[in-house]
Amino acid sequence: MPRTLKSAKLDSKTARTRVDAGKRVQEPITEIPGRYLTYRPKRGGGVWGAYWVNPENSKDRKLTPLGIADDERPSNGSTILTYAEALKKAVDLFQQIEMLKADGESIVETIVTVKDAVQYYLAQKTRPGAKGAKSLYNIKKLLEAIVIPTLGEVEIKRLTRKKLEDWLDAQATTPRRVKTKFGQQQAFAPSPTTDEQKRARLVSANNYLTYVKAALTLCYDHQRIKCFPVWQQVKRYRGVTRARTRFLDKNEAVRLVNACHPDFRKLVKAALLTGCRYSELTKLRCQDFTASPSTVFIRDPKNGKPRHVALTLEGKSLFEELTLSKNPADLIFTNSIKRRVDATKNGIWVKGDQDRFMQLAVKAGGIEPRVTFHELRHTYASMLINRGCPLAVVAEQLGHTGTAMVERHYGHLAPSYVADAVKAAMPHLGILDSDATKVQMLKISAS
Numbered sequence: 001m002p003r004t005l006k007s008a009k010l011d012s013k014t015a016r017t018r019v020d021a022g023k024r025v026q027e028p029i030t031e032i033p034g035r036y037l038t039y040r041p042k043r044g045g046g047v048w049g050a051y052w053v054n055p056e057n058s059k060d061r062k063l064t065p066l067g068i069a070d071d072e073r074p075s076n077g078s079t080i081l082t083y084a085e086a087l088k089k090a091v092d093l094f095q096q097i098e099m100l101k102a103d104g105e106s107i108v109e110t111i112v113t114v115k116d117a118v119q120y121y122l123a124q125k126t127r128p129g130a131k132g133a134k135s136l137y138n139i140k141k142l143l144e145a146i147v148i149p150t151l152g153e154v155e156i157k158r159l160t161r162k163k164l165e166d167w168l169d170a171q172a173t174t175p176r177r178v179k180t181k182f183g184q185q186q187a188f189a190p191s192p193t194t195d196e197q198k199r200a201r202l203v204s205a206n207n208y209l210t211y212v213k214a215a216l217t218l219c220y221d222h223q224r225i226k227c228f229p230v231w232q233q234v235k236r237y238r239g240v241t242r243a244r245t246r247f248l249d250k251n252e253a254v255r256l257v258n259a260c261h262p263d264f265r266k267l268v269k270a271a272l273l274t275g276c277r278y279s280e281l282t283k284l285r286c287q288d289f290t291a292s293p294s295t296v297f298i299r300d301p302k303n304g305k306p307r308h309v310a311l312t313l314e315g316k317s318l319f320e321e322l323t324l325s326k327n328p329a330d331l332i333f334t335n336s337i338k339r340r341v342d343a344t345k346n347g348i349w350v351k352g353d354q355d356r357f358m359q360l361a362v363k364a365g366g367i368e369p370r371v372t373f374h375e376l377r378h379t380y381a382s383m384l385i386n387r388g389c390p391l392a393v394v395a396e397q398l399g400h401t402g403t404a405m406v407e408r409h410y411g412h413l414a415p416s417y418v419a420d421a422v423k424a425a426m427p428h429l430g431i432l433d434s435d436a437t438k439v440q441m442l443k444i445s446a447s
Contacts, residue, residue: 017071111219114148117215121143246369
């Protein structure tokens, strides 16, 4: 309910002239604690504001400008307001806040520190259907381990370009974290000394900056922070990303397959013949395989866009063998090794299983330098490109929306792709024809 009594300090121009310059006057305007109409005198007309203080947390507060007071110019009902108009506008704003609050939402500025922004960003990414939610686990670990401890307590309104650039430089020179047993203090590798090690740290720092900017931008877009987006001025290190260079050749692929555990061997074969991610393969069911045309259907990919992956004759034979005598709803790939810790996951390949089996197989197969399971996907792409497959087709098979990622990581493997494109586009000028040599040279006068 708005106040019904007149304000002795604010309801008339004469009363407002008695307010000291630079002083803000605030008066409660509703029966709910913590709601105020404010006025601050200013040349050209004072400023009305709606001031909100959270009764449960006095640090949670916000002042929203409403408009200019009609001290020197008549009201227009929009940007220049009388006392009554400002009061109504403030009441309407607070009523909107209460309605949104009842729905679990808020329009009050609650993002104060970088840590708050990161937590809000992660909360938004966990919502059903949120873009990028597939890779949230790794992003969450990175933000909690790197960003929050080093930048989390900084107030967003005090962020400057220099402060962010100094933080970025510090991350680029910090030794990388190494896997540490649970409960032990985090261990670090030696400080980077070689050019390759330093380049790798620059790439990591770029990744940290990307996620910080993503979190702050999301909060800014959702109107949770109002300050100038200074983080958008901070640039990544340039020229530090390199094309992937580690792929298995045909002989290495055969040695790896032969060295695998029988259940894991099926996954490795499928990865080499489809280029699918580990998470995509482990979710495949028999009904996702179609013999004619020979494809597997990826229902739940990382980017959220389902796709059909075309199979070679070898790939078709593999999936026919794997789905034989199974029900359509059965998983194609299963793990027969029993678990002691979590028996509910027996028979299912879960996140992280591939790492241990891959390390054992790589070591047994004598493959150096070592490769990860994800690099089987890169091996698949490199083999296609080396055999002249168009980049657009490779991108479609891998599930990319365009050829940019394929060109960046595998373009160097297909020099003929660039050469053929240039030859097809460039017209024949005829400047080297035999007739061109018969043209008499012009004589240029010295005067």
